[in-house]
Amino acid sequence: MRVATMATGGIGGYLAVKLTRAGHEVAAIARGPHLEAIRRDGLRLEGADGVEVAHPWMATDDPAEVGPVDAIVFAVKGDALEAAARACLPMLGPDTVVVPFLNGVEAADRLSRILPPQHVADGVTRVSTTITAPGVLRQTGTFGSFHFGERDNRPSARIDALRQAIAATGAEAPSVDDIAAESWSKFVLFAAMSGVTAAGRCTVGDILAIPELGALFRAAATETEAVARARGVALPPGIVDDVWSFLNSVPPGGRASTAIDIEAGRPIEVEWVSGAAVRLGAEVGVPTPVNAMLYALLLPHRTGH
C-alpha cells in the first residue's frame, strides 16, 4: 500500500516504521530537525520489539510532492488538526481514506469540515510512544492496538486493506463493529487518565496504589461514560471496570501523553480531552464537575512554556 503519515510523531512514526519495514510505501510527513534526521538516518523506534530503523519511501514536509495515496494515517496534536488537514488535500485520490488517531472524540467531525467527508474515517489507538530526539521514537509498555472504521460502520475494502497491513506488522488491528462506541470507550479511559496523571503529576502506578487517586480516576471516567450514554453512544456495560483493568496493562511508571507533554513544557491537548468531556456533557445536560476541575487545573499549562 501507499500510506502517508501526517504527521510522523509518536503515532504516525510508530506506524511509519512498522509499515515501511513490512514493505509498504510510506510517505513520512514531518518538518524541521525531525525531518532532517529521518532523511539522514531513517526513523528509529525503540520499543517492545527492540530497536527498529526504517527508511521510508519518502520523507517530506510538502505533501504535494507525494501525490495521491491509498491511506493517510492522521496523527497530529489536537491544536494542529486544521492546518495539517488542509496540507493533506494534495494526497487525496478518488478513494483515499484518512484515519485520525487523535485522542478525544471530535477529530473526525473536525476533519470533515476541511476534507471531503467521504474520505474521512474514524480511529483510535492504544499505544504509548513519544519522540525523544529528532528521528527517534520510544515506546513505553508492550501494548499497541489500532481500531478504526468507516464512520457509518459500513464494510469497507479500503479500511480492511489498512487493517490487514497494520495487523501484519504484529500490532493489533481488530475489525470494529461500532467505531463511535470504540472511540468513546477510549475517551472514557483517556479523559480520566490524562486529567489525573497530568493535573496530579502522577503515574498509573499511583492511581492503582492510592485509593483517593483511584476514586478520582473512577469518578472522572464515570462522568464521561454518562456523557457518552446521553449522546446515544452504545458503550459496552461495565466500561469503567474495563478501563480500570486497562490500567493494569500499563507499566506502573506509565502516564498519559498529556502528562509527558506537560512535564516537557509542550502544549497540551486539554481542550480536546478534559475540556471536551465538559463541553460535550454540557451540550446534553450532563454535569461533569470532576472533569471540570481537572480541566481548570490544566488550563494554565495549555500552551506549554
Ligand SMILES: NC(=O)C1=CN([C@@H]2O[C@H](COP(=O)(O)OP(=O)(O)OC[C@H]3O[C@@H](n4cnc5c(N)ncnc54)[C@H](OP(=O)(O)O)[C@@H]3O)[C@@H](O)[C@H]2O)C=CC1
Ligand atoms: N503518543 C501516544 O502515545 C498517543 C498519542 N495519541 C494521540 O495521537 C495524536 C498524535 O499524538 P503524537 O503522535 O504523540 O504527537 P507528536 O507530537 O509526537 O507528533 C505530532 C507531529 O506532528 C508534527 N506536525 C504537526 N503539524 C504538522 C504539519 N502541518 N506538517 C508537518 N508536521 C506536522 C509535529 O511537528 P512539530 O513538533 O514541529 O509541531 C509533530 O512532530 C494526539 O492526539 C495524541 O493524543 C493517542 C494515543 C497514544
Ligand SMILES: CC(C)(CO)C(=O)C(=O)O
Ligand atoms: C493512554 C494512552 C497511553 C493509551 O494509548 C494514550 O492514549 C496516551 O497516552 O495518549
